[in-house]
Amino acid sequence: MITERKSIFHMAVTLVLMLAVALVFVTPVLAAETVTLTAPSDDAWIKQHHPDSNFNGTQMDVTHSLLLPTLETELQAAECCRGDRDGIVMFDLSSIPAGATVTQAVLKLYVKDIAALLAPLTIINGAHRVLADWDEGSTTWNNPGSTPDVHYANTPTDTVTMHGGTGDENQFHEWIVTDDVSAFVSHTAENYGWRIRYEGGTALQGKTVSYCTKEATGTKCCPHPCQAAQLVVTYVETPAPEFPTIIAAIGAMGLSGMTYFIIRKRLHLNMS
Numbered sequence: 611m612i613t614e615r616k617s618i619f620h621m622a623v624t625l626v627l628m629l630a631v632a633l634v635f636v637t638p639v640l641a642a643e644t645v646t647l648t649a650p651s652d653d654a655w656i657k658q659h660h661p662d663s664n665f666n667g668t669q670m671d672v673t674h675s676l677l678l679p680t681l682e683t684e685l686q687a688a689e690c691c692r693g694d695r696d697g698i699v700m701f702d703l704s705s706i707p708a709g710a711t712v713t714q715a716v717l718k719l720y721v722k723d724i725a726a727l728l729a730p731l732t733i734i735n736g737a738h739r740v741l742a743d744w745d746e747g748s749t750t751w752n753n754p755g756s757t758p759d760v761h762y763a764n765t766p767t768d769t770v771t772m773h774g775g776t777g778d779e780n781q782f783h784e785w786i787v788t789d790d791v792s793a794f795v796s797h798t799a800e801n802y803g804w805r806i807r808y809e810g811g812t813a814l815q816g817k818t819v820s821y822c823t824k825e826a827t828g829t830k831c832c833p834h835p836c837q838a839a840q841l842v843v844t845y846v847e848t849p850a851p852e853f854p855t856i857i858a859a860i861g862a863m864g865l866s867g868m869t870y871f872i873i874r875k876r877l878h879l880n881m882s
Contacts, residue, residue, distance in 0.1 A: 642713060642846050649824045649838040651702040652746035652803070658693030661751035668826035668836070669722060670697035672735055673818035674808035696756075697821055698740065698749060700803025701841045706795050710845040715791035717768075717804060718782040718840040723820040724774040732773055733817045734809040736766025737785040740802035762805040769809050772819060780834045791843055 654666040658675075665671075673695045699719070706712075717737055724733065742754035742761045758764035768785040772778045785804075793799035811817060822836035829836050 640847050640849055642844055644842065644844045645705055647701045647703075647705070647841040647843070649827065650699045650803070650841075652744070653697070653699040653823045653839060654746040654749055655695055655697045656749060656751045656756075657695050658751050658756075661756075662753070664748060664750050666746045666823075666825075668823055668829065670699070670719075670806070670821040670823050671695045671818055672697045672806050672808055672821070694808065695818070696751075697806035698744065698746075698803065699806065699839050700740070700744075700801070701839075703791070703794055703801055703843075706843060706845055707847045708795075709848040710795055711848065712788060712792040712795055712843060712845045714842075714844040715786070715788045716842045717785040717787045718842065719785075719806070720782050720822040720837040720839065721772065721779050721819060722822050722826075722836060723818075724772055724779050725818040725820070731812040732771050733811040733819055734769050734771050735783075735819055736769040736807050736809040737787060737804040738766050738807055739763040739790050739799070740805050741800075743800070743802055762807075766807070766809060767804070771811070774817075782837070782840070787841075791841070795845070 653670055654664065655670040655672070657663060657665060675693050697719075699717075740762050741759075744754055755761040767787050767790050770783045770785055772783065787804065790799070790804070794801035806821070808817065822838060824838035826836040827838045
């Protein structure tokens with residue numbers, strides 16, 4: 611009786627091992643792939659001093675004013691000194707397969723100019739996930755809005771430090787946005803892109819970073835051609851069940867059923 615039970619137990623263990631080996635050999639292992647989205651679907655910049663105006667042109671300005679935009683003083687007479695300016699950019703992610711696992715995502719913006727008084731003092735720009743829908747032809751400071759954690763995440767996903775007058779112009783700068791893109795692809799967050807904001811630094815008034823937009827791609831840019839923003843995404847696609855896998859599963863189910871039948875039959879005979 612004990613010997614027979616051991617035999618049945620060994621049969622069950624062997625069955626499980628056979629199934630595990632079969633699944634290992636027939637399940638495909640997919641390599642990581644990298645796709646570069648060479649232009650955003652939408653890009654623009656918005657201006658605190660003109661909260662209902664849309665700015666969709668050949669550059670995207672990001673700046674911060676130490677002066678309140680509501681004060682009308684001679685010091686504020688120049689447009690550069692009135693209120694904040696934020697950039698905003700979004701990409702179409704439909705080329706990334708549904709269900710893919712994003713392992714890295716890098717937002718790249720091309721800086722055409724850094725206007726910082728008393729260069730080479732620093733300017734820090736952050737990429738904040740946008741929380742409300744928008745499009746480049748109608749977005750403004752007030753549309754959809756500029757309230758932190760309502761219209762954009764108050765905490766930046768990543769920040770980049772730049773220096774005026776030190777060669778940081780006319781090149782790409784990169785923000786790591788892996789968690790955001792992973793959420794966009796898995797549909798746990800809506801894809802509304804990023805808002806680029808001034809985060810701090812040591813530059814004085816006039817600390818503006820100008821980025822190229824897709825409308826400026828290829829145009830002359832002090833002295834290099836402008837390049838549109840890019841999003842570089844590395845992902846691993848979730849493998850679909852293949853025919854051998856399905857056959858192995860069906861076979862395992864059949865073997866399991868046969869084993870169950872044999873066990874019941876032998877136990878019945880032993881009890882009778």
